[in-house]
Structure formats: structure tokens, C-alpha cells
Amino acid sequence: MTTTVDDAEPGTVTTTVSRPRPHRALLLFLLKRVAITAGLLLGVTIVTFGLVTVVPGDPVTANLSDQALNDPATVAAFREKWGLDQPLYVQYLQYLGNLFQGDLGISQQTGRTVADDLLQYVPATMELAIPTMLLALLIGTGIGMLAAVRNGRVTDQLIRVGALLGLSTPPFWLSLVVLYVFFYQLGLAPSGGRLSTDFSPPPTVTGMYTVDASLAGQWDVAWDAAQHLILPVLVLTSLTVAMLVRFVRSSMLEVLQQDYIRAAYAKGLPARVVFRRHLLRAGLVPVITVSGLAFASLLSGTVLVENIFGWPGLGQYAYRSATALDLPAILGVSLFVALVYTLVNLTVDLLYGLIDPRIRLS
Amino acid sequence: MTTLAPDPVAPDPKATGALARRRWPGRLRGRSTGRPIWRQPIAAAALVILVGWLVVALFAPLVAPYDPLAQSPDAYAPPSGTHWFGTDSLGRDVFSRVIHGSRLSIPLALAIVSLALLIGGLLGLVAGYVGRFVDEALMRLTDLVFAFPQIILAMAVTAAFGPSTRNAVLALVIVSWPVYARVIRSAVLTMRGEDYLSAARLLGVGPVRALRRDVLPNSVGPAIVLATLELGNAVLLLSALSFLGLGPRPPAAEWGSMVALGSQDLSMWWVSVFPGLAILTVVMAFNVLGDALRDRIDPRYAKGR
Numbered sequence: 001m002t003t004t005v006d007d008a009e010p011g012t013v014t015t016t017v018s019r020p021r022p023h024r025a026l027l028l029f030l031l032k033r034v035a036i037t038a039g040l041l042l043g044v045t046i047v048t049f050g051l052v053t054v055v056p057g058d059p060v061t062a063n064l065s066d067q068a069l070n071d072p073a074t075v076a077a078f079r080e081k082w083g084l085d086q087p088l089y090v091q092y093l094q095y096l097g098n099l100f101q102g103d104l105g106i107s108q109q110t111g112r113t114v115a116d117d118l119l120q121y122v123p124a125t126m127e128l129a130i131p132t133m134l135l136a137l138l139i140g141t142g143i144g145m146l147a148a149v150r151n152g153r154v155t156d157q158l159i160r161v162g163a164l165l166g167l168s169t170p171p172f173w174l175s176l177v178v179l180y181v182f183f184y185q186l187g188l189a190p191s192g193g194r195l196s197t198d199f200s201p202p203p204t205v206t207g208m209y210t211v212d213a214s215l216a217g218q219w220d221v222a223w224d225a226a227q228h229l230i231l232p233v234l235v236l237t238s239l240t241v242a243m244l245v246r247f248v249r250s251s252m253l254e255v256l257q258q259d260y261i262r263a264a265y266a267k268g269l270p271a272r273v274v275f276r277r278h279l280l281r282a283g284l285v286p287v288i289t290v291s292g293l294a295f296a297s298l299l300s301g302t303v304l305v306e307n308i309f310g311w312p313g314l315g316q317y318a319y320r321s322a323t324a325l326d327l328p329a330i331l332g333v334s335l336f337v338a339l340v341y342t343l344v345n346l347t348v349d350l351l352y353g354l355i356d357p358r359i360r361l362s
Numbered sequence: 363m364t365t366l367a368p369d370p371v372a373p374d375p376k377a378t379g380a381l382a383r384r385r386w387p388g389r390l391r392g393r394s395t396g397r398p399i400w401r402q403p404i405a406a407a408a409l410v411i412l413v414g415w416l417v418v419a420l421f422a423p424l425v426a427p428y429d430p431l432a433q434s435p436d437a438y439a440p441p442s443g444t445h446w447f448g449t450d451s452l453g454r455d456v457f458s459r460v461i462h463g464s465r466l467s468i469p470l471a472l473a474i475v476s477l478a479l480l481i482g483g484l485l486g487l488v489a490g491y492v493g494r495f496v497d498e499a500l501m502r503l504t505d506l507v508f509a510f511p512q513i514i515l516a517m518a519v520t521a522a523f524g525p526s527t528r529n530a531v532l533a534l535v536i537v538s539w540p541v542y543a544r545v546i547r548s549a550v551l552t553m554r555g556e557d558y559l560s561a562a563r564l565l566g567v568g569p570v571r572a573l574r575r576d577v578l579p580n581s582v583g584p585a586i587v588l589a590t591l592e593l594g595n596a597v598l599l600l601s602a603l604s605f606l607g608l609g610p611r612p613p614a615a616e617w618g619s620m621v622a623l624g625s626q627d628l629s630m631w632w633v634s635v636f637p638g639l640a641i642l643t644v645v646m647a648f649n650v651l652g653d654a655l656r657d658r659i660d661p662r663y664a665k666g667r
Contacts, residue, residue, distance in 0.1 A: 039502075040502075040505055040506065040509055041509075043502070043505075043506045043509070044506065044509050044510075047506055047510075048518070161404065164646060164649050164650060164653070165642075165646065167594075167645075167649060168594060168598075168642055168645040168646035168649050169642055169645075170598055170601055170602065170605070170618070170621070170638060170641050170642065170645075171602070172602065172605045172618075172621060172622075172625075173621050173634065173638030173641065173642070176621065176624070176625050176628075176634050176635075176638070177635070177638070179628065180628050180631050183628070184628045184629065296511045297511075299511045299514070300511040300512060300513040300514065303513055303514065303517065303602075303606075304513070304602055304605065304606070307606070308625060318514060318517065319517065319606055322517045322518055322520075322521035322608070323521055323525075323606075323607065323608070330518055330521070330522075333514075334510065334514060334515070334518055337510065337511060337514055338509045338510050341509060341510070341511065342509050
């Protein structure tokens, strides 16, 4: 860029004219991303709906007993109740219309509305996800940067192997091992669930027991809930960290290669200053991107980890409704997860565009 | 090779080498910064482990001391001389079941990755080469799949089609093809403006031939690296599905479902620890090899730069 300006004759600097003004470019970028996300979400509803409707599994046989199946009246009533006698596109439009009113249908398993079910299960998963994300981002970026700075040395090698090990470990197996060691052998942590049987859940505000109990001043309940968090958060964090470390390491290595880093060293800046002023800022920008990925791996992890720890969250709800072919529940969970995931990615994109002007201009 | 006299008609081996060299990306031949595999202890160990597992899978009936499905009254026996890895709740020998599990996990992972590579690679080639509307439509389709965490979509697909080995494989192909489509597409895009492609088009080379002769060989490198890394992922996802009861049906010796069986009683740790270690070693080996391959093919990632 600089060379073209240097080469240009005086008075012919056209760069500002050809480019859209920064504010408009940013607004355009925002609008475009939001529109794409909206389209994507509509596509997601078609996928989830099409998936569960077109495929051979029949919700009638999955949800009625053999005796009820032999009674045509019961079957017909069931079909009518769930709109299964309507043509597919009517069912879909009906579903979409309800969706905009926050109505996700009624779970055939629990007999309650899917929205109510989600309201109950989502906070439990949030209680796992929030500390995990915070811990993982902190530890993951730290270790990743350490590996990059120590590139090729023993520390780096060990971190690389450790990260690979974390990526290669089945989450459900790691949960079992951790449970065996810390609960069965050492007795340091509770076996699972959200609270010991001696306590009753605190009054619901956020649905997260540790927060609600603290708000109500029930410190013993909060402490008990926190203890129940330790093992699942430990497993989820180690898996997420493994993923983050590899990404942070390679993005930091990329920055270390840049000429301005060498220039900074060459002009005699102390390593500490180069690190803080140049490396940290440039190297951490891509980390924002990967936090979206980390979130996805976390959501996947919860399905397997919640099962072992008997954690009544979204993952367990997803699993139970999937095995029971509970159509409204599967649609609700998949849609909710896709919605959250897509919105996280949108936020990541927008943040990235705000921080790095090159992204929004391309 | 037997003692055949050199055939005068057969091409000179050096000449075929040169031919082969022209069709494959230079870095695949290892002329790059990468060290030979025996100089990379971790990668070498991974290769040994993987070859070991392949041998075990091939000769499972010879290696396993017991029938993996045979039940016995000797349930929940801890590891001992007669049962190296102990027995499970039905008195089945865990060691034999772990050995036989390799006959499911490894070939199924290979099947998943090959199918996904075939479908995703083909669509990626088409998207990158044709561009415009086709590209746009295919990329939005990959976005849709990416909008779900893999295991959740795979769960929904398997649950909907009914839990079975075939449907688990199908589900994992459905959730994994977009990665290949994206990678192959971007490989094609980077070479679309290249002079040799324009030259080929000017010479009257049709799109199918251009894709096969010029584009495909040049996108082989990234595809191989990705496929190796994805093999590990496929083993993990498959075992996760079967852990959830959505994979191969019960009596089958599958590592994921074996771990699930062991989770019923923590005191019988051996029932789930050993199949889990089997998953871990196979996945780790694939991941290490994938990394080593990537370092070699794409020197941007090489260590010690």
C-alpha cells in the first residue's frame, strides 16, 4: 500500500475516494452478518424439522405402548393431537408460526412444554459452561502462548503432546476416570447431580444453584452446589483447553514471524515489552475466533459429560429425547443449541470485524 | 519381486519416478523441511501403535484368548493371569472384547472418512471450480451443517433413522463431509487463477479433465492431512454415539458401549478403563500422524521454524 502512495504523482491520492467510509463499511458488515445469521437459522429449522419428519422413525410407535397401538382410535387421537395427520408443509408452517411466539410444542416424554423444559435444563448447563469457558480461555491462552514462545524446546514439546492427549481422550471415559479417582478412591468430590440430598434447591432466580443460593444467603447450599461443579467442570475444561492451546500456539507463532516483531527486537526493546505491546495484542485477536469453536466443543462435551455425572442439563435432555424420538423436544433442543451457537459465532464475527478493519473491508 | 530379467519394454523406473513427480505436489515427496519419520520419536511411536492395532484387528481371532461374545459365570473378575483385563458383568473377557473392538472401530472410521472425503471432496471440487451459484448454494449447505455441534446433529440423525451401525456411520458422514468440501474448495480456489489452468482451458481441455488432471492432484496434500486427523475424530465420535447407545447394537464388542457398560459400577474399573485406553491410543496415533503429515506437507505449521 505504502509503495503505491509513494509512487503516485502528487494530487492523485485516490484511496479515500474508492473506499466506502469506515462507518458505512462497518454498518454494512454488521447488517450483512445479521442477515446471513437469520437465513442460517431459518435453514436450521428446516433441517431439524425435515430430519425428524421425513425419516423412517415413527413417533407413534415410539411413544405409544403396544396395547395402545392396537387401538386405532388411540393412534388417531395421538396423531391428531400432535398434528401428525396434517401434510408436512402445514406441520412445518405451524411449527414456524408457533416458534415466533416462543412456542416450541409439548414434549411427548415429559408432557410439559419444550420451552418449560429448556428453561429448567438450560441454566444447569450454563452453570457448567460459564466457569468452563472462563477457565479454559484463561488457561488455554496462557499455555498456548508459553508453547509458542518456547517453540521447539522441551516445554513446547510437552505442551504439544499434552494438548494432543487431551484432544484424543474420549470425554465420557475421562469423566469416568475422574469420577473413579476423586469420588470412589479419594472421596474428595460428590458422585454427581447438582446438590446433595440433604439440601433442597434454592429459590429460582437464574436457575444456577450456586448463584441462586448465594443470592438467598444460603451459603451451605452454595458451597455444596459448587462442590458438585468441580468434577464436570474439570473434565470439560481440560478438553476445551486442549483445543485452545493448539490454536493459540499456532496463531502466536504466526505473529512471532512478523517483521515488526523482529524490528522491535532489533531496535533493542526488552523481551517483556515486545511481548506485552506487540505479541499479546496481535496474537490474541484470532483467539476471539476460536472461542466460538471452544464453545461448540463445550456444548458437544456436555452431552457426554452430563450423562456420567447425572447432571440434569441440556445434554441429558437432548440424549433422552433423541433416544425416545420425542419430535418436539429434539427440534427444540437442536434449534436452541444451533441458535446459541450461531449467535456466539455472530458475536465473534462482529467483534473480530470491530477489532480488525481488514476483515470488514474484505 | 522374483528374479525377473529387466523387461526392455517396461519404462525405466527413474522415468516413472519423474512422471510421478510431475503429478504430485513436491512436498508430498518429502523434499521439504520435515525430517524422516524415524527421526521424529513421537510420530514413529504413533506409527508403530497404529500398525500394531491394524495387525491386531486383522488377526483378532488369533490374538484374543476367548470368544468376545461368550458369557461365563465368572462375572466381574478383576484382571488376572487368566483374564488379563478382567471380565464384565456378563462374564465376558474384556481383553478379547477390546481386541475384537478394533475390528469395528478402525474399519468403520476408515469407511466414514472415505465416504465423507469422497462426497465432500467432490462437492468441494465442483464448488471451487464452477463457482457462482453452485458454490454459493453448496457453501450455505456446509454452513447449515456447521450450525450444529457435530455430536448433537449426529445424535439427532442416528436417533431419527434408528440406532444401528449403518445409521451411525451415515450420521457421521453427514456431519463430517462439509470440512472436506471447504478445504478442497479453498485449495481449488487458490489455483483457479493459475496460468496452467488457463493454458489448459485455452488448449481445449474440458472441465472434467482439468479437474482430474490438474486440480485434483494439487489438492491431494491438504486432503490427506485432513483425512488423517479426521480418522481420529471419527473413532471418537463413533465411540461417543455407541456410548450413548446409538451405535452398533449391544452384544457387539464396541469400545464406546463397553465403556458405557463399565460406567454402571465404578468399583469394576477395568470394564471401562481398558476399552477407553484403546480409543485413546488409536485416536492419539491418528492425531500425531496427521500432525506430522501436516508439518511435512504444509511447512507453515512445521515446528522449529
